[in-house]
Amino acid sequence: MRRIDIIYIGLGIFLAGGLAFLVLQLVGLDSQQAGIWSQALLIFGLIGWLLTYLFRASTKQMTYNQQLKDYQEAVLQKRLEEMTPEELEKLQAEIEQEKK
Known part of the structure; x- marks a missing residue:
C-alpha cells in the first residue's frame, strides 16, 4: 500500500466521523451526545477492523x-512442465513408493 493510499484512508475515516456527527445532530441529538456516539461508532469500527486483521493473520490469509x-x-x-516423460514416470514411481 502506498503512502497516498494511507492518507486517503485516514482522510476518509476523518470525514466519516464528521458525517456521523452531523447525521446524529440532524436526528436530534445535542452536540455532546452526537460527539460521543460518533466517537463510539469510530471505535467500534476500529475494533471490528482489528478483529478481521487478527483473524486473517492467524489463518495466514x-x-x-x-x-x-x-x-x-x-x-x-x-x-513439472519442463520435465521429460521419463522424469515424470520416475517421479511418479518415487511417489508411489513413498505411499507404501
Whole structure:
C-alpha cells in the first residue's frame, strides 16, 4: 500500500466521523451526545477492523502469505512442465513408493 493510499484512508475515516456527527445532530441529538456516539461508532469500527486483521493473520490469509504460496506453486508447475516423460514416470514411481 502506498503512502497516498494511507492518507486517503485516514482522510476518509476523518470525514466519516464528521458525517456521523452531523447525521446524529440532524436526528436530534445535542452536540455532546452526537460527539460521543460518533466517537463510539469510530471505535467500534476500529475494533471490528482489528478483529478481521487478527483473524486473517492467524489463518495466514495475509497478502504476503498468499503471494508466497502462489509463487511456490508457479515454480513447481514450471518445473513439472519442463520435465521429460521419463522424469515424470520416475517421479511418479518415487511417489508411489513413498505411499507404501
